[in-house]
Amino acid sequence: MNQPSSVKPENVAITIPRRLDAEDAQLALQKLQTILKRHEVIEELAHRQYEDQERSNLLEGLLHRQHENEIKAIVNGLHPSDIAFILESLPVAERKVVWQLVDPEHDADVLLEVEDWVRESLIESMDHEDLVAATGAMDADEIADLVPDLPPDVIAEVQKGLTDAERAQLIAAMGYPEDTVGAIMDFDMVRVREDVTLEVVLRYLRRLHELPDHTDQVFVVDREDKLRGTLSLTRLLVSDPESLVSDVMSTDYLALSPLDSDAEAAGAFERYDLVSAPVTDDLGRLIGRVTIDEVVDVIQEDSQEQELSRAGLQEEDIFAPVVSALRNRAPWLLINLCTAAVASLVASRFEDTVSHIVILAFLMSIVAGIGGNSGNQTMTMIIRALAVGRVTGRNVWQLVKRELLVTFMVGMCGSLVAGLFAWIISGSLAIALVMMAAMIGNMLIGAALGVMIPILRDRFGNDPAVGSSVLLTFATDSLGFFIFLGLATLFLV
Amino acid sequence: MNQPSSVKPENVAITIPRRLDAEDAQLALQKLQTILKRHEVIEELAHRQYEDQERSNLLEGLLHRQHENEIKAIVNGLHPSDIAFILESLPVAERKVVWQLVDPEHDADVLLEVEDWVRESLIESMDHEDLVAATGAMDADEIADLVPDLPPDVIAEVQKGLTDAERAQLIAAMGYPEDTVGAIMDFDMVRVREDVTLEVVLRYLRRLHELPDHTDQVFVVDREDKLRGTLSLTRLLVSDPESLVSDVMSTDYLALSPLDSDAEAAGAFERYDLVSAPVTDDLGRLIGRVTIDEVVDVIQEDSQEQELSRAGLQEEDIFAPVVSALRNRAPWLLINLCTAAVASLVASRFEDTVSHIVILAFLMSIVAGIGGNSGNQTMTMIIRALAVGRVTGRNVWQLVKRELLVTFMVGMCGSLVAGLFAWIISGSLAIALVMMAAMIGNMLIGAALGVMIPILRDRFGNDPAVGSSVLLTFATDSLGFFIFLGLATLFLV
CATH class of the missing domain: 1.25.60.10 (MgtE N-terminal domain-like)
Structure with a gap:
């Protein structure tokens, strides 16, 4: 101000x-x-x-x-x-x-x-x-x-x-x-024939007076506009002008289809370090091209969208009227509110136990929280592995086993700390032991779900990131309360 | 298997x-x-x-x-x-x-x-x-x-x-x-002089037999290697070969410094749709160039790192030995465990109140959770705005006001749902009202912190994303418990 x-x-x-x-x-x-x-x-x-x-x-x-x-x-x-x-x-x-x-x-x-x-x-x-x-x-x-x-x-x-x-x-x-690729492609292509010399191509280009932005290659097509090869400008510049296009052009190119996903095209640009790529139809005819500037925008937008969607948001004008911000934010918070309510409903089934040992009320949220955090780590790793295509039917089981093992070991360390805390605050070794058992159990549930939720969502064609964290937190909260208070009811009351 | x-x-x-x-x-x-x-x-x-x-x-x-x-x-x-x-x-x-x-x-x-x-x-x-x-x-x-x-x-x-x-x-x-830019630049530059004709440049390029990858422009330097301009290959191809380089070259170029951050260079590539950019030293001498393929890698890595760091992780080989995974994951979980323990310690100060009204134990985690979720939405928006440089000293206060207003309105809707739930589960209108007040209060705290934490961290030169969420959750948990149980102690016991 x-x-x-x-x-x-x-x-x-x-x-x-x-x-x-x-x-x-x-x-x-x-x-x-x-x-x-x-x-x-x-x-x-x-x-x-x-x-x-x-x-x-x-x-x-x-x-x-x-x-x-x-x-x-x-x-x-x-x-x-x-x-x-x-x-x-x-x-x-x-x-x-x-x-x-x-x-x-x-x-x-x-x-x-x-x-x-x-x-x-x-x-x-x-x-x-x-x-x-x-x-x-x-x-x-x-x-x-x-x-x-x-x-x-x-x-x-x-x-x-x-x-x-x-x-x-x-x-x-x-x-x-x-x-899709179709939505980001443009039509600014330079076409040449394969049976002419580079000299002719050079003269043709000079007559155009200006080449489209991001022209790093011209496309070699036949009379039916079918793509025969690509000729990079650098190749054109260093080769003998007397050579034929067909002798100099590259036939080892990547052609995109207009219905490919733009994320996949971005992956190809990243892997093969492309500046532009031709887009062809089913018959191999050249219909457009994609350039790196569009691809960079796709990458940036995807990463932003993902970041926002984790918090249940869409792109929002930070100066937009408050009403539109409400529409953006309220749904996610209401969903979280409902899952939290269900979790607390689960916990409230153990009202008797908690009224006997009040200290359980203050420990139960630790058990729920750590399960969620641990499961979230696992889920982040798996979503990453899925995104780059590293998870196959063959290694899923390996991944589950590894995650469970890692989580169990982290859980052992963590539960020592948590158990000590519970012991100090409650003065009861029994409560501490129940706390440790419940914590490890809930963390293992978190790990298992952290692997399975994104993989299942992915297999059924949903974007693996969105919504996964709600489901995970819901499960680790509800089951965390249930395991902890359940064990307490069995062994302490 | x-x-x-x-x-x-x-x-x-x-x-x-x-x-x-x-x-x-x-x-x-x-x-x-x-x-x-x-x-x-x-x-x-x-x-x-x-x-x-x-x-x-x-x-x-x-x-x-x-x-x-x-x-x-x-x-x-x-x-x-x-x-x-x-x-x-x-x-x-x-x-x-x-x-x-x-x-x-x-x-x-x-x-x-x-x-x-x-x-x-x-x-x-x-x-x-x-x-x-x-x-x-x-x-x-x-x-x-x-x-x-x-x-x-x-x-x-x-x-x-x-x-x-x-x-x-x-x-x-x-x-x-x-x-830094220095770490991603290469030395594969083609240099030309400004007092020669394009014909000479063309002949020179042809003698090189091969141009470096991603050569979309050659660099015009003087005898001291000072950058005078850039000449794009497309310009070279369409211009009259008799012209002088100095007449055709562009002097409206962006030169990077080797100590610029790579993220900033990536921003420039994205904004100005570049394929390559010269890197010059303090005296304006050409020392390297950055190409789009390196920039795309920087963008991808930054977004991956951010994604992982949100869950307290670093890049990890999903097949690495379990021990290295432990090192990656345990610290974050231990920190979360400690903050959760402190929050439950805060709550346990109200043991008397909770032992009188056990149902509070099941409602308090809802208040804490929704404050964290709501604050996280705000924080995500602010981190985005900070990342693109949209937050200035001038509009911080505007942003705080807007976020508080939006949160207050979402909180009103949400607290109706939560209040209704509390009423049904407890049968007490007083508990429902305390719940509503505590929830709105905690959400406002979350919003205020969601703006201030990343801005302060940014101002003091820390990366705004990392650690912010731990701090936020810690505050909304502890204060959520404190406000809810505090109000309950004042009005219900």
């Missing part, structure tokens, strides 16, 4: 480079926030101090223009990706102010760069013409990415400006489900 | 392609496992059935050779990255068997591709000469990656085979700390 007087970025002449590192980005962001804040404060002051409406308006107008110019100066010097970052990092109202001031020539690039949850709010605040202008400058595959967020009349108008080929590409791109 | 008779991959002629998708990789892995298993079984049988030692040995030898040939046929047809995958997915003993059968020409590539925890076991099982041969074929930056795992005599011998320049590079590469 209050700003330390020693830091006044607005008074310091900062030169912000065009491409930002993390520190520069923070600096640019802070500077913008300062201007926006100052503007807000001055607007308020102006309203308060000047009874004379006209003078107030005049002053405001002047300051307003000055602030706008300052913002423009900062924002429009940036790379579109950095403009996108700045917009993502501002609250909705301020985001709109800044977005209005972004140079229209950056509109298309910024719209393509921002995260989905921000794009919506940007498109909302653009008028029809700006949207058509921005979208009209895009490639078919880029338009396809934006279509879900665009108003229908804009789509209709943009469509008219496309060539027949582009329109066909747009329709094709829109047809592929999310998370 | 037992193998269903319907699946006999060893009898089916599978043609495994050179580059595997996930399914192929599983298939190859299973086939190998089958052969290895069969081999083991037959060895056992042979020992049992033939008293005649000589005949037994003969038979074993024959089968042995047959199995070896089968394994070789599968493994050596694969891309080195896929060989690495197979080796990572086998238990140590079988891994060594297969590794012995890998063609020496793949040794270097496989060693560079496998995960750190596997590399050690592979190097152990190689003899001096094979190691020298494999390592001698590597670039200086690649050798530097392996140095920590290599025996000193191998390093000494390999060093001798290097040129002076390579030796200088090796020493430079070894000097940079892990997680």
Whole structure:
């Protein structure tokens, strides 16, 4: 709220480079926030101090223009990706102010760069013409990415400006489900024939004046557009121009299918260190290509999604209205609440036992918690092994045995500590022994479930990460209470 | 353990392609496992059935050779990255068997591709000469990656085979700390001068016969090796060969410093869609380059590390001896055990209250758990926002307010459910009300800590993810018990 007087970025002449590192980005962001804040404060002051409406308006107008110019100066010097970052990092109202001031020539690039949850709010605040202008400058595959967020009349108008080929590409791109190769491929391929010399290829490329981004290879196709090989630019550059394409091209390439999962394509890029890969249809015809920049986005998004889904969340605008945050968070917490309630219902069956030995009430949550934590370790290892395809039908049993053994040994050490604690707090060796037995038992249950839950979910086609931890905690809580209080009922009462 | 008779991959002629998708990789892995298993079984049988030692040995030898040939046929047809995958997915003993059968020409590539925890076991099982041969074929930056795992005599011998320049590079590469740009950069750069024509550059490249992997641009340097600009291959290909390099080169490039963090470099590659980037020293001299394949590895490793560290784990060989798994897992569980013990100690201060109203014992863990879950959601959002640099001094307070508001509203909904449950199970409206109040209170504590813990850790330079969840759970458990039982003591007893 209050700003330390020693830091006044607005008074310091900062030169912000065009491409930002993390520190520069923070600096640019802070500077913008300062201007926006100052503007807000001055607007308020102006309203308060000047009874004379006209003078107030005049002053405001002047300051307003000055602030706008300052913002423009900062924002429009940036790379579109950095403009996108700045917009993502501002609250909705301020985001709109800044977005209005972004140079229209950056509109298309910024719209393509921002995260989905921000794009919506940007498109909302653009008028029809700006949207058509921005979208009209895009490639078919880029338009396809934006279509879900665009108003229908804009789509209709943009469509008219496309060539027949582009329109066909747009329709094709829109047809592929999310998370497939089809959804991330583009159509910017350079095709050559195999029966020409490299000299001809070189001349052909020169006539194109510009090659698509991330062109590290051109594709060799026959008359039916069937992929025959690939010719890397480096190969093209170092080989004798008199050679035939067919002599120089590589036939050891990886072709993706448009319905492959994008995660699998990412795996291939990672394994084989690719920059681009051709996409072919069932007949082997070249229909598109995937480039490393899209793949990096896929990897990043997948890892973010996984991180969020562990806490039962989806991607959320940290400045979105509170209501949308509620929708994001409440379901997961309610599920956890219900499983916790069931676990406590299980425990409450042992009310008599607990009322005899109250100290059990304080020990039982330790037993439940450690089982969950231990099982969670096992589950994390197994989910990792599953994700990279390291678990086969053949070694599942080996994994279970190993996990049980490891857990048993960790449990032995841990239960000594826990038993000692129980002994000190209760003064009863019997309670300590029950505690130790229950803890080891519950940890073994956690380990067994930590292996089996993700493997079963995986086998039945569900994503192994999501929901697994709820199930695990539910089981280790309920069974932890049950084993501990059950043993206590048998041996102590 | 037992193998269903319907699946006999060893009898089916599978043609495994050179580059595997996930399914192929599983298939190859299973086939190998089958052969290895069969081999083991037959060895056992042979020992049992033939008293005649000589005949037994003969038979074993024959089968042995047959199995070896089968394994070789599968493994050596694969891309080195896929060989690495197979080796990572086998238990140590079988891994060594297969590794012995890998063609020496793949040794270097496989060693560079496998995960750190596997590399050690592979190097152990190689003899001096094979190691020298494999390592001698590597670039200086690649050798530097392996140095920590290599025996000193191998390093000494390999060093001798290097040129002076390579030796200088090796020493430079070894000097940079892990997680810096210096540690992932290579020295395979093509340098050109700015005062020559593209025609000259083209001729120069052709004379090189081969360009380094991931060469998408050549670097324009002056006589002092200072970087003046970059010239992309695509630009080189489409421009008039008569033009000067200085007219065509780009001066709007991003140069990394060798001490930048690799994560920051990855961020730049992602933002600006780079394939390679120059690395320069303080004087602007070109000293190396970073390529996208290294960056993709950095991104993957960081996300894996984060995933594991959340469960208090490090990368672990799922087939490593149990003892090393103990070292990996026990510390985290012991820490959790201690915090749980402290929380239960807090709760046990209210023994009188709980012995009066036993049902409190079963409800208190719900209050503690939901506070932890809710705080964890908040923390996940904040860690994400921190990671991408979206949190500035300016908006922290805004974030805290928003999180508290969201949590309060989710808490209201949740506490209705929890209150109803408490009412039903206890039959006491007073208990239900205490439960609701305690739950909302503990959730607010969770939210506040969920914002503050990662921000404080980040400000003091610690990685915000690791350890934060222990602290959070500790606080929400202890305070959850304290608030709930405290309120109950005040109002119910």
